[in-house]
Amino acid sequence: MAYDGTNFSGFQRQPNERTIEGTLTKVVNKMAKSPKEHISVYGSGRTDAGVHALGQVAHFDFPYDLKEINMLKGLNSMLPLDIKILDVKIVSSNFHARYDVSGKKYMYRMYLGEFKNPFKRFYTAQWKFPVDINKINIALNDLIGEHDFTSFVASGSSAKTNVRTIYEAKCNFNSDKSEIIFEFYGNGFLYNMVRILVGVVLEIGAGKRNEHDILRLYKIKDRNEARRTVPASGLYLKHVYYEGDDPKHPTKLPYHQR
Amino acid sequence: MAYDGTNFSGFQRQPNERTIEGTLTKVVNKMAKSPKEHISVYGSGRTDAGVHALGQVAHFDFPYDLKEINMLKGLNSMLPLDIKILDVKIVSSNFHARYDVSGKKYMYRMYLGEFKNPFKRFYTAQWKFPVDINKINIALNDLIGEHDFTSFVASGSSAKTNVRTIYEAKCNFNSDKSEIIFEFYGNGFLYNMVRILVGVVLEIGAGKRNEHDILRLYKIKDRNEARRTVPASGLYLKHVYYEGDDPKHPTKLPYHQR
Numbered sequence: 001m002a003y004d005g006t007n008f009s010g011f012q013r014q015p016n017e018r019t020i021e022g023t024l025t026k027v028v029n030k031m032a033k034s035p036k037e038h039i040s041v042y043g044s045g046r047t048d049a050g051v052h053a054l055g056q057v058a059h060f061d062f063p064y065d066l067k068e069i070n071m072l073k074g075l076n077s078m079l080p081l082d083i084k085i086l087d088v089k090i091v092s093s094n095f096h097a098r099y100d101v102s103g104k105k106y107m108y109r110m111y112l113g114e115f116k117n118p119f120k121r122f123y124t125a126q127w128k129f130p131v132d133i134n135k136i137n138i139a140l141n142d143l144i145g146e147h148d149f150t151s152f153v154a155s156g157s158s159a160k161t162n163v164r165t166i167y168e169a170k171c172n173f174n175s176d177k178s179e180i181i182f183e184f185y186g187n188g189f190l191y192n193m194v195r196i197l198v199g200v201v202l203e204i205g206a207g208k209r210n211e212h213d214i215l216r217l218y219k220i221k222d223r224n225e226a227r228r229t230v231p232a233s234g235l236y237l238k239h240v241y242y243e244g245d246d247p248k249h250p251t252k253l254p255y256h257q258r
Numbered sequence: 259m260a261y262d263g264t265n266f267s268g269f270q271r272q273p274n275e276r277t278i279e280g281t282l283t284k285v286v287n288k289m290a291k292s293p294k295e296h297i298s299v300y301g302s303g304r305t306d307a308g309v310h311a312l313g314q315v316a317h318f319d320f321p322y323d324l325k326e327i328n329m330l331k332g333l334n335s336m337l338p339l340d341i342k343i344l345d346v347k348i349v350s351s352n353f354h355a356r357y358d359v360s361g362k363k364y365m366y367r368m369y370l371g372e373f374k375n376p377f378k379r380f381y382t383a384q385w386k387f388p389v390d391i392n393k394i395n396i397a398l399n400d401l402i403g404e405h406d407f408t409s410f411v412a413s414g415s416s417a418k419t420n421v422r423t424i425y426e427a428k429c430n431f432n433s434d435k436s437e438i439i440f441e442f443y444g445n446g447f448l449y450n451m452v453r454i455l456v457g458v459v460l461e462i463g464a465g466k467r468n469e470h471d472i473l474r475l476y477k478i479k480d481r482n483e484a485r486r487t488v489p490a491s492g493l494y495l496k497h498v499y500y501e502g503d504d505p506k507h508p509t510k511l512p513y514h515q516r
Binding site for chain 1: 260261262310334339340341342343373374375376377379381433
């Protein structure tokens with residue numbers, strides 16, 4: 001599914017808050033009319049308030065036979081316009097949208113203009129400092145591989161290990177060069193990790209940090225050294241990978257290690 | 259100025275409604291601290307609720323000396339994020355943002371997907387029917403020149419004549435072909451005229467009307483024959499031209515004829 005996270009209090013269900021999980025759960029249960037048991041919806045993971053998705057995945061056990069295309073049309077006709085189901089697949093009863101994740105891809109859009117663009121205020125964040133693309137590429141290259149990302153995790157994380165593997169970390173300008181767009185692909189990301197990484201990489205690009213500061217941050221394992229968390233509005237969950245989706249990167253992070 | 263029209267009740271000031279003119283007037287008066295006389299803001303013309311602008315123009319008489327750059331920064335720092343002043347110019351006291359208009363350019367973005375895109379729901383409208391680009395270009399070509407647009411004006415228009423001159427009428431797909439984007443440049447546009455024109459042109463492209471139906475509509479002068487008004491969300495006031503801006507199209511529509 002894709003969603004515009006602007007008007008949601010994040011993915012995870014909360015009483016009296018408009019959330020993706022809550023909205024989707026209500027619609028799925030309505031489609032099943034009065035199911036004997038409440039149907040729960042399981043997402044691949046949470047996204048924070050204001051974070052968007054271009055390819056979030058969720059599963060649920062639906063009690064009736066329904067063709068994929070009819071489920072797709074039914075959900076989209078009942079969901080609000082800021083959530084759109086892109087595809088529906090009937091999966092084996094073993095499949096779990098969260099436990100079977102083998103990787104995730106995130107995108108981050110940073111607007112470079114002096115004043116905020118009215119049309120992008122909910123869909124980008126803003127960066128007013130210099131952007132040295134060579135320095136940024138050096139920094140991004142330091143992210144590739146398996147590393148301990150303790151310096152890049154927000155307090156409140158309940159992860160059992162902070163070791164993650166990044167397969168890809170790249171950036172591009174958009175067509176009119178008004179935005180720099182980052183993409184990160186790895187086997188898993190810690191709480192706020194992408195938003196902290198983008199902050200550090202941009203500070204390197206602005207000359208506020210040494211080109212290889214990320215190597216130092218790996219060693220010192222101190223979140224206070226990577227202070228900036230860039231805003232939620234620029235972050236997009238772009239794709240969720242499951243075992244078999246990407247033969248080049250099959251390794252799933254075992255659930256007991258997360 | 260540019261503005262995201264989504265959360266405004268249109269340009270024109272109205273009591274108890276959030277409007278562009280109202281918001282701008284409040285900020286300009288605040289910048290002048292307690293001006294002896296209330297400062298009025300004059301726009302190039304109104305835009306309806308939900309209509310956007312990439313290049314709206316307004317003027318006002320400011321009682322103090324202030325450099326253009328300081329007025330620009332001051333306005334942008336006090337205005338809400340859905341209005342952005344792009345440029346400030348000190349003009350002669352004869353200049354009038356509305357009376358001196360020599361032409362306007364509008365853009366219309368129509369999304370072609372089956373389901374609405376969550377990120378485009380406020381910034382496009384949606385068209386689910388066939389789009390024959392050859393037929394659309396034939397229709398757009400019939401718009402060029404001076405015509406009586408009586409069949410293309412919404413009721414409620416107070417225009418003194420419905421004759422307008424269209425200099426350019428064109429369309430393109432966006433880069434991923436998910437949208438068709440129209441552009442209209444003329445010496446003036448009647449109430450809802452662009453939204454009615456886009457509806458007729460798209461109906462021609464969908465085979466619902468004859469390729470040259472616009473020539474027939476010019477003759478019969480009956481608004482009921484062009485029924486569809488496409489939604490405000492896809493419409494953008496792209497540029498306002500003043501005398502001297504475009505030597506190829508200098509003719510301004512005399513005010514007594516509007």
